[in-house]
Amino acid sequence: MSDQHTTEDTVRRPDDVPAGTPLTFLSQQRAAASARLRTEHDRDQDAVVGDALTQLAVGEAIRRAVRSERGGMVSQALRLGATWDQVAAALDTTVLAAVDDLRVWAEGQRTLYHQHLAADADVLVGLDEDAFAEVMQWVAFGLGWSAVEARDARVEQTPRLRAAVAAAPMVDTVGELRALLEQLPDEMPLSLDDHHRALPGEPNQVHTIHPRLVATVSGLATEAERTQPGLMLTQVYVPFPAEDEEQAAVATRSDLPAYGELPRAAYHLERGELRAGLKDVTEVLEELAHLVGEVAADFTEHDEDGSQLRVEAKRITHAAERVGKLADTVEEVAE
Numbered sequence: 001m002s003d004q005h006t007t008e009d010t011v012r013r014p015d016d017v018p019a020g021t022p023l024t025f026l027s028q029q030r031a032a033a034s035a036r037l038r039t040e041h042d043r044d045q046d047a048v049v050g051d052a053l054t055q056l057a058v059g060e061a062i063r064r065a066v067r068s069e070r071g072g073m074v075s076q077a078l079r080l081g082a083t084w085d086q087v088a089a090a091l092d093t094t095v096l097a098a099v100d101d102l103r104v105w106a107e108g109q110r111t112l113y114h115q116h117l118a119a120d121a122d123v124l125v126g127l128d129e130d131a132f133a134e135v136m137q138w139v140a141f142g143l144g145w146s147a148v149e150a151r152d153a154r155v156e157q158t159p160r161l162r163a164a165v166a167a168a169p170m171v172d173t174v175g176e177l178r179a180l181l182e183q184l185p186d187e188m189p190l191s192l193d194d195h196h197r198a199l200p201g202e203p204n205q206v207h208t209i210h211p212r213l214v215a216t217v218s219g220l221a222t223e224a225e226r227t228q229p230g231l232m233l234t235q236v237y238v239p240f241p242a243e244d245e246e247q248a249a250v251a252t253r254s255d256l257p258a259y260g261e262l263p264r265a266a267y268h269l270e271r272g273e274l275r276a277g278l279k280d281v282t283e284v285l286e287e288l289a290h291l292v293g294e295v296a297a298d299f300t301e302h303d304e305d306g307s308q309l310r311v312e313a314k315r316i317t318h319a320a321e322r323v324g325k326l327a328d329t330v331e332e333v334a335e
Contacts (some may be wrong), residue, residue, distance in 0.1 A: 071105020099142035187229035278327035285320035
């Protein structure tokens with residue numbers, strides 16, 4: 001054993017292994033510690049613990065060394081003619097993850113090169129600009145490959161996803177939602193609708209969750225921008241009592257206005273439906289008057305009896321009355 005290598009009984013942490021120690025030596029060192037643990041049962045307790053720690057520390061040192069060399073090995077494999085899907089398979093990962101690995105490694109190696117250059121080192125380590133540009137060409141090619149791979153996968157899986165979601169127009173229990181999610185990819189984007197939805201003026205309602213497939217965009221306004229299917233959950237109030245088919249027909253409607261007065265008012269007014277929109281505005285103003293005059297007035301510090309807030313609440317109430325009267329007289333915008 002050469003002097004540059006540490007002995008087994010001194011390795012208790014990965015950092016105890018000198019930089020540049022060959023992997024073959026580390027592998028032998030770990031195997032020796034492991035063999036002693038299997039075959040010697042009457043040794044001193046400290047020695048046994050030492051071998052166990054050596055086995056762990058040297059194993060971690062090997063993992064770190066292999067991990068630090070991964071970018072260089074990926075670059076070498078590509079240079080020798082390997083394809084990105086072959087590299088990803090060899091690493092048991094996705095093409096996109098392998099590409100990102102290579103990019104991070106290349107950027108680190110370029111930084112290392114310039115650090116040595118600035119220090120006027122005798123030996124320059126890392127990637128100079130030409131070598132870095134060569135690696136980044138492989139990165140760009142890999143990103144393109146990954147985009148094509150993702151597109152093909154989406155084309156193949158989208159009909160299946162659409163069928164799975166369409167088969168569950170209403171989800172009423174956690175178990176039903178779990179059953180649906182188990183049919184979808186783990187990495188599929190999930191979002192929640194901002195507002196509850198409901199049929200206007202429906203007196204008897206129960207709520208259900210309506211899952212639907214939507215398009216989501218990642219990497220917006222970048223070279224990596226792409227669209228993929230995502231799942232959106234919307235809470236919908238459906239008629240009750242009613243048959244399941246009737247409730248499902250309501251739940252899946254895309255034109256339902258929001259259940260709350262303020263978003264519903266915006267929904268109607270943006271479509272030129274002034275009468276319905278203004279009536280919703282009236283309800284919003286009445287609720288605001290209640291909050292200002294009844295709720296907030298009880299907590300004011302500078303106005304002990306809340307009289308100032310109650311005055312403002314009356315003004316809001318008057319505005320609500322005027323808007324309500326106006327709603328009965330306006331003409332709808334012609335379609």
